[in-house]
Amino acid sequence: MPKKKTALTIEERLQQALVPAEEQPYEVPENWVWVRLGEVNKYISKSVNPISEPDKIFELYSVPSMADNYPEIIVGSDIGSSKQSVCKDDVLLCKINPRINRVWKVSQFTDNELIASSEWIIIRNNHIDANYLRYCFQSKYFREFMLSNVSGVGGSLMRAQPKYVQTYPIPLPPLSEQQRIVERIEELFAKLDEAKERLQEVADSFAVRKAAILHKAFTGELTKQWRRENGVSDESWEEKTIGEICSSLKYGTSKKSSDDGEVVVLRMGNLQNGEIDWSNLAYTSDEEDIKKYLLKSGDVLFNRTNSPELVGKTSIYRGEMPAIYAGYLIKLDYEKNIVVGDYLNYYLNSSKAKEYYMQVKTDGVSQSNINAKKIGEFEIPLPTLSEQHEIVRLIDDLLARERAAQQATEQALASIDLMKKSILARAFRGELGTNKASEASALELLRQVLAEN
Known part of the structure; x- marks a missing residue:
């Protein structure tokens, strides 16, 4: 008769959860640790069949609804397949085409049962800040891991494989540092979003400004001074x-x-x-x-x-x-x-x-x-041919300036996205100036997490 497997001690489980130094993606502060995602993921899969409750209303976290950052509020009869049960603060990682950076946190906007489509990998841990995980999963290092083991030929057929995702390393700081990192990221992102909104308004108004230039050109306003200087009558049109x-x-x-x-x-x-x-x-x-x-x-x-x-x-x-x-x-x-x-x-x-x-x-x-x-x-x-030539010259000049301004605006918008990526990269290296070296090591947090298994 085979012997029963002896349960691992907390220290043994701790060593199993920690990522060896040679496999760590980069250095982090001394009171942080690198852990395998699967070792701290407490989610237990539970299937929900909405069709069996056709009149029940669900709050459905589907991949398409992420574009609106709001789940579908939908009755069971309108849901075509089984879903996964989720809870508030679960973090959702999209398996479809991981080149697209899709990470979502379950927010619970209603009192209805929360469910998610099967295209999400679900991460749950009440001892780790959900927003910290959300931002971490959006960072460059983690996205590279997401693309390192995929199935399918490409595009929408490409899938991240959950069994590999659970082995990916994540940097784990003390809980208070996680919260400070999230606050700092959101503070910086809010400023960038405000700047982006203003820049986008400028970019979007190009068509309006172009239309205004053409309107002035073809009503004679643009060349009013030219006609006076050249003795051309306003009645020449x-x-x-x-x-x-x-x-x-x-x-x-x-x-x-x-x-x-x-x-x-x-x-x-x-x-x-x-x-x-x-x-x-x-x-x-x-x-x-x-x-x-x-x-x-x-x-x-x-x-x-x-x-x-x-x-x-x-x-x-x-x-x-x-x-x-x-x-x-x-x-x-x-x-x-x-x-x-x-x-x-x-x-x-x-x-x-x-x-x-x-x-x-x-x-x-x-x-x-x-x-x-x-x-x-x-x-x-x-107008006369000479005035037509002058109108074309003025339009060319004005639109060239507008295009230059638009190009500069588009470059500034692109730089904002790059700045966000840079902020995330620094955040998960402990480089946002929020870490307190005097705080207890995240090993204590990890022990607490593992003790609940």
Whole structure:
């Protein structure tokens, strides 16, 4: 008859829980310890089948609901599969595609039973600050561990494996230091979030500022001083339709393009922000099409079909490389003695033009369309050619400044995310200035944790 296994002493369990020095990711303060996550995880799996209680309301922590930082409040009949029972302050680690840093703490917003989807690894310990664990799991060192043992081929099919996650090391300071670290992180993050909110407002207002610049340009306000200085009358502007200033509105080729060929075939996705985007290109070697649809520098292309918010995008071709254009686009052959190409391009991307597109578009199953006839009926204000050139110069200059400001704003936003990562890295090395070396070692806390097993 085999002998019964002798229960491990607290000291033996302590040694089992501690991470050997050679396996520790980095040095931490002397009164901290490195422990295996599984040794301090007190969660005991318990399955819940909501379908068996169809009328009961649950507070469900699903992976999609994390985006709103609020669980689903949902009846059992609307939940399609078994879930895991969770408690307030449990920390949830997402198994799906661990490249995405998804860590959530159960908050208990209602009095309903708390459950979580099976895509979470659940961590529970009443002696360790839940927010400390949440931030720790978000830090760079731990995310690298999360990616070190995965199953699946990649993306949404990639899964972290719980059996390995339980072996990952975590730095454990005394409880009071955990709480100070959390307070310091949240204090610093709050300041960064406030700065980020202000910067995001600036970034989001770029479109509004661009629309305001174009409005001033096409109402004559932008060149009011120029007209006075050049003796040009305010009455010199006139209205003309696109049909009057263009000799033709020509649809592009209906033939299929390919991944290689002699000449680029511009498609709707290549029209971006008034210019041609030369990424994601298609090609053709069809000599007939090349001869018939070859673009000239200064040609203006109109996107006649797309989703309602994108139909009507217009860009100017500047001859960067030989190109023709696809059938979803229309080339505006404008009269150069009447209108400047850049002026026309800017106006067709203005708020006034977009309002017109929304009025005249026809809606299909998934896309809206504007035909050449409707484009031809659109009226635009035309000053003299010399004033058009001045308007284009001023718009170019103002938008260049706006783009520079936007780029600086985006760089500042990116730096905030980097600063947050840096704060987390320092926090779990004991480098936020919160550690008190005189405090008892976290070994005492660990003994207390292990004694409850």
